[in-house]
Amino acid sequence: MAGKRPHVLAVPIPAQGHVKPLMSLCRQIAKHGFKVTFVNAHSIHNKMLSASQKRQDEEDDSCHNIVMETIPDGFTPEDDPNNLSMLLENLRRTMPQTLTDLIQRINTSNPYEKVTCFIADIAFSWIFDIADKMGAEPVAFSTPSVANLAFMLHTPKLLEQGILNINGSLQNGVVVSLSNDIPAWRNGEFLWSFSRDPEIEKVFFEFTTKGFKDASKAKWLLCNSCHELEPAATELVPNVLPVGPLNLLDSNSVKSTNFFSEDSSCLRWLDTQPDRSVVYVSFGSSGVFSQQQMDELAFGLELSGRAFLWVVRPDLANGSPIVYPPGFGTGLGKIVEWAPQKKVLSHPSIGCFVSHCGWNSTTEGVTNGVPFLCWPYFADQFHNEKYICEKWGIGLKIDFDEEGIRSRYEIKNKIDMLFFDNKFKENALKLKEMCGKSVADGGTSFNNLKKFIDHLYRR
Incomplete structure (x- = not known):
């Protein structure tokens, strides 16, 4: 009619x-x-x-x-x-x-x-x-x-x-x-x-x-x-x-549909960093950590010696108040409660994405040609990690130790491996082009x- x-x-x-x-x-x-x-x-x-x-x-x-x-x-x-x-x-x-x-x-x-x-x-x-x-x-x-x-x-x-x-x-x-x-x-x-x-x-x-x-x-x-x-x-x-x-x-x-308020100051900070130099760390809207794991991640980022942008939600430490380990300083990096992730991942300064591997984050990283360090938390994130590491060859898994903790040394070593091997970036750029088409x-x-x-x- x-x-x-x-x-x-x-x-x-x-x-x-x-x-x-x-x-x-x-x-x-x-x-x-x-x-x-x-x-x-x-x-x-x-x-x-x-x-x-x-x-x-x-x-x-x-x-x-x-x-x-x-x-x-x-x-x-x-x-x-x-x-x-x-x-x-x-x-x-x-x-x-x-x-x-x-x-x-x-x-x-x-x-x-x-x-x-x-x-x-x-x-x-x-x-x-x-x-x-x-x-x-x-x-x-x-x-x-x-x-x-x-x-x-x-x-x-x-x-x-x-x-x-x-x-x-x-x-x-x-x-x-x-x-x-x-x-x-x-x-x-x-x-x-x-x-x-x-x-x-x-x-x-x-x-x-x-x-x-x-x-x-x-x-x-x-x-x-x-x-x-x-x-x-x-x-x-x-x-x-x-x-x-x-x-x-x-x-x-377009207007965001995030449940958290985005801190766009990180984009201005990224503008001051060299191309492909920054480690972007974000675990989505639901992942949580013990205080011990928070400490290991903080020191692992520092040990890498690379600039980092770390998204730390107020409830990231199992809902407890955020406490950073003694001696940890943010001179190398910037910490925000929530980031405009799409704009962050498309920024030329981003060198890798430490991610929980949710499917949205996975596709956002893939379509921007960004290699991954995988840190899945629950649900389909574990299978997405397999796609990233085994099928597509665009990332590495960050492994647990015998106590179930991802140690500062494991984090630092995997960051080094990802930055030193160009194959991850090359594969990521191929996927980016393929998705764009x-x-x-x-x-x-x-x-x-x-x-x-x-x-x-x-x-």
Whole structure:
């Protein structure tokens, strides 16, 4: 009908690493004239608002087509709003009704802008029934690598065959291999892995397996990767459309979706450093360390003798106040609570990235041609490390000692090895070029996104 405008409703998992790439995708959709309603839980929305009040980023034109909405997160005043497992359980219980109410309100308020497409994180696929009832097309969005997506979709068969037990651990065999061209998974390397807390690990396992159960209801399965990065994995998921790396599609001027306030003073500091000289250290939004490990990292950076930019969140030391070891000085480096990572990684002074290997950070490092030192914490980060070190050859693993600590000497030695061997930088630059071509006009990701956009217009 003439005058009707396509309208996409987007629902991410309420975590930094899920909100960010889905918003990047929504910006691309909005640029084509679609209206987008982006739905967050109250507590997540408040974090973004709090951080954005301290920023002065300018929005690009696509953001004018994006409306932010919130739904209740089910917390009581006594609950911890940072308890992700509780938040996920609350949303699973309450979201079907709250989303239905929201869509009804939207559709009633403007009959020419009814919700026509429902893009949800694939771990929320149990809410695709709502899309069917409301006459909207269900579309799944996956934030990890295609390889980890393929593994999750394969999980029911692994349970059926007795390879995995009901707690999500291997009970038959040492590894799980989906292809000779994809690194295998061991215990502790799955999407739900969280060795520090077996109870949370069990909650994550149950949530992800139940969440993926209805993924087949979505005709489209969009993924933040590109075919060239993971050719073997894309062949295992017939209906996947890799449309990334999505960070390449966002300009540096768009409004950030971080939950923490960015300190842009580090960019001015980077301007004073020589090209490819700085060690950038960041462990994402959820990694935490013991005080002993904090001390070893601090002294390891100093021992390297290289300039460093270290992101130290206020809760990085297991939620305790940040205490630096006696004698540690920052004469060589700069410490910030949160950095504008995309701008940092594209800065010419960055020589390597000490990373937790979350998929967003992985793609951001890859697309900027930056070699990695890998320090995974939980979930898919361990498998991403294998891609970085074993498959792509763009980084090194920082190993534990017999006490489970990454020592100052191990950190210093791996920094030296990465800077002295040009092969890591050479391989990283090849991947950068390859990813750039994928999102450019005529590239695989470009064509996949165009295919999806064209379909939404015809619907």
